[in-house]
Amino acid sequence: MDTRTAHALIRFGLGARGGRVPGDMVAWLRGQLEGPDPALGVVLADSAEGLTALQMQRREKGDGEGRERIRAIAKAGAAAVFETLATTEAPFRERLVWFWANHFTVSVRRGEVTPVIHAYVREAIRPHVTGTFGEMLLAVMRHPAMLMYLDNAQSFGPNSLGGLRQKRGLNENLARECMELHTVSPASGYRQEDVTAFARILTGWSLELNNGTPGYMFRPNLHEPGEQVVMGRRFPNGEIGGVQALAFLATHPATYRHLAGKLVRHFVADVPPAGAVKRIETVLRESGGNLKTASLALLGLEEAWATPLGKLRSPADFVVAAVRALDLPAEKRPDMQGVIAGLGQPFFAAPLPNGWPDTAADWAGGEAMLRRVDWAFSVSGRAGSIDPAALAQATLGPLLPEPTLMQIARAGSRREGMTLLLASPEFQRR
Numbered sequence: 001m002d003t004r005t006a007h008a009l010i011r012f013g014l015g016a017r018g019g020r021v022p023g024d025m026v027a028w029l030r031g032q033l034e035g036p037d038p039a040l041g042v043v044l045a046d047s048a049e050g051l052t053a054l055q056m057q058r059r060e061k062g063d064g065e066g067r068e069r070i071r072a073i074a075k076a077g078a079a080a081v082f083e084t085l086a087t088t089e090a091p092f093r094e095r096l097v098w099f100w101a102n103h104f105t106v107s108v109r110r111g112e113v114t115p116v117i118h119a120y121v122r123e124a125i126r127p128h129v130t131g132t133f134g135e136m137l138l139a140v141m142r143h144p145a146m147l148m149y150l151d152n153a154q155s156f157g158p159n160s161l162g163g164l165r166q167k168r169g170l171n172e173n174l175a176r177e178c179m180e181l182h183t184v185s186p187a188s189g190y191r192q193e194d195v196t197a198f199a200r201i202l203t204g205w206s207l208e209l210n211n212g213t214p215g216y217m218f219r220p221n222l223h224e225p226g227e228q229v230v231m232g233r234r235f236p237n238g239e240i241g242g243v244q245a246l247a248f249l250a251t252h253p254a255t256y257r258h259l260a261g262k263l264v265r266h267f268v269a270d271v272p273p274a275g276a277v278k279r280i281e282t283v284l285r286e287s288g289g290n291l292k293t294a295s296l297a298l299l300g301l302e303e304a305w306a307t308p309l310g311k312l313r314s315p316a317d318f319v320v321a322a323v324r325a326l327d328l329p330a331e332k333r334p335d336m337q338g339v340i341a342g343l344g345q346p347f348f349a350a351p352l353p354n355g356w357p358d359t360a361a362d363w364a365g366g367e368a369m370l371r372r373v374d375w376a377f378s379v380s381g382r383a384g385s386i387d388p389a390a391l392a393q394a395t396l397g398p399l400l401p402e403p404t405l406m407q408i409a410r411a412g413s414r415r416e417g418m419t420l421l422l423a424s425p426e427f428q429r430r
Contacts, residue, residue, distance in 0.1 A: 001397030007305055010399075010430050011267060012298075013091035014320050018327030019394025029299055032090040033292050037097070037126045039084045045073045047123060047144050050115030051207070051214035070115045077118030078347065082336045085320045086328075096129050096295055097121065098316075099266055104140045104182060105355035106149040108348045113149050117348050120145035133259065133289035134250035137182065141174070141246060142216045144207055150174040150353065157203040157224025170224075175199035177353045179249065184231075188254035194231050200224040201241050256284040262358075263294065268303050269310055270359040276303045309399060309429040312360035315343035317430060318372060322379055322422050325395045332382050339379075343371055373423045380418035388417030400426050 001021055008025035009016045022028040045053075050073055056066025088094050101121050108114045124143040128136035140146050147153050156168035163169060175198040179190055204223030208214055218239040228235050233248055235241040249255060260281035264272035280297055287293040298304060313321060319339050337347050344363075350356050357363070389409040392400055404424055411417035421427060 001394065003398050004305055006397045006399050007309070009091075009395075010309060010321075011304065012095065014085060014088070014094060014317075015091075015322075015324045016395040017087070017324040019325075019391055021394070026299055029092045030296060032093045033130050033295060037093060037129065038090055039080075039088070039094070039097075040122065040126055042080045042084075044077055044080055044118060044122065045115075047116045047119040048214045049073065050119055051144055051209055053115045054112055055209050055214070073115050073118070078337050081118070081347075082333075083330070086323050086330075086333060086336070092295075093129065096291075097126055099263070100129060100136065100291075101125050102350070102355040102358075103262065104136075104146070105350050105353050106145045106348075107350045107353075109351065110149050113145050116143075116145045116148075128291070130292035130295070131290075132250075133255070133284070133291055134247055136291070137178075137250045138243065138246050140182075141178065141202075141242075142205065144215060146174070147205065147207055147216070150177055152202055153206045155199065155203050155205075156222050157200060159225060160203060160223055161221040162219070163203075163222065163224075170196070170199045170203065172196060172199040174205075175202055178246075181354055183249040183258070184252050184254040185258040187258065188231070188252065190231050197228040197230045198245060201228050201230070201235055201245050204239065205242060251289055253285065256281045256289070259294075260284060263298060264301075264303075266358055267298050268301065269307050270361075273303045273307070276301045309426075310360070311358075311430050312363050313428055313430050314356060314358075314363055315345040315368075315372075316340050316347075318428060319343065319375075321427070321430075322376070325391060325422075325427075326379070326383050326386065326418075328382060334379055334382070339375060343375065344368055369428075372428070373419070376422035377415070377419045380415045380422065383414065383418045386414070386418070388414060388421050391418070392421045395421075396426055399429075400424070 005021055005025050008029060009021070012029055053066050053069035053073060057064070057070060058066070060066050085094065104125065106113050106117060106120055108117060120143050124139040125136065128139055150173040151171045152174040155171035155174070156163035156166065158169045172195055176195050179195060179198060180186060184190060204219045206217055206219045206222060208217035220238070223238065226237055228241065230245055230248070235245045260277045261272050263280055264276045268276060279301065280294055283297040284294050319336055323333055323336060340347055345356060388411065389405060392405055392408050404426065408417045408420045411420055
């Protein structure tokens with residue numbers, strides 16, 4: 001394995017699986033973005049099923065069929081996610097899925113989101129990873145998970161029929177986070193009045209839970225009447241105003257700068273090289289926000305192949321990389337969801353709408369690293385007869401210094417050698 005191959009497997013993928021290395025790395029990475037997402041072939045509960053279970057639970061007192069159904073939906077969804085992460089032959093695509101899912105964070109800390117959170121990724125994120133950012137943004141903003149997580153279903157136009165009748169008003173959460181986190185960012189110079197106007201535009205973007213198929217519904221009786229102005233642009237009354245406002249934000253130059261910085265930070269370095277950010281920004285602008293084009297452009301960045309692997313794997317990244325390296329069969333894999341939670345990154349439970357952090361400083365605490373070492377020793381006991389030194393060469397290649405490789409080869413037991421590999425600074429990096 002040469003350095004370029006190692007970079008491809010680790011920087012753009014999820015780590016080598018069992019030491020297997022594809023041939024032409026760039027062709028392998030590019031090919032993963034062709035055709036539909038293979039993970040969509042797994043049949044799981046959709047958002048309508050999740051919302052039905054949520055309604056059943058709300059009608060129950062204590063445990064009942066609805067609560068049991070929610071547990072089953074969550075369990076099946078998590079099993080599918082971790083099976084995909086452990087075995088996928090399209091790890092670059094999978095990395096992109098979870099990058100965008102974190103960009104558009106929803107969290108089970110808001111309990112009612114639980115039965116639709118896996119459907120959210122399948123319906124609003126996965127289908128659009130190779131589409132345009134505008135398509136993904138619209139799908140996200142209309143999805144029940146986001147509408148519940150950021151309270152837009154409880155946002156009433158103060159002068160709407162429903163607002164006047166129930167004496168209810170605006171909830172600005174969705175509008176604020178969309179502008180601050182998802183699109184233009186504060187660097188664009190928007191003001192509070194822009195957030196408020198955008199929140200008025202989004203009134204009526206709500207849910208149907210009781211009649212017909214549960215899901216998104218625009219409710220005119222909750223919509224604030226009249227035109228609104230956001231960042232100097234005027235938008236019409238009605239649902240179309242929201243669609244147009246999202247299209248405006250999705251294609252704003254400040255959005256492209258914001259997205260480019262996040263993409264380069266995630267795939268290249270904690271401090272994104274300015275030239276690389278500018279190139280991805282240009283690609284996004286010239287392609288109209290085409291995410292496939294931008295993702296392929298990441299592969300063309302010189303910095304992506306020349307910069308040493310300096311990013312620290314998050315707990316989820318680390319656990320997935322270790323499981324893939326050991327290539328454990330399903331019956332021998334650890335409880336990945338439980339392990340990741342124990343290491344400080346509980347699954348789908350980011351504490352705030354800005355998602356999980358993406359820099360080494362946020363994950364490199366002393367106690368956190370000790371927990372990683374402890375788990376490395378634990379999972380190494382499942383490795384059986386795998387030769388740690390051979391696996392080290394197959395998974396890290398030239399990224400592993402000779403002294404570290406010698407220590408792994410000279411360890412007192414296979415388990416100790418495997419622990420040294422998984423706990424090594426080099427394995428922790430991406």
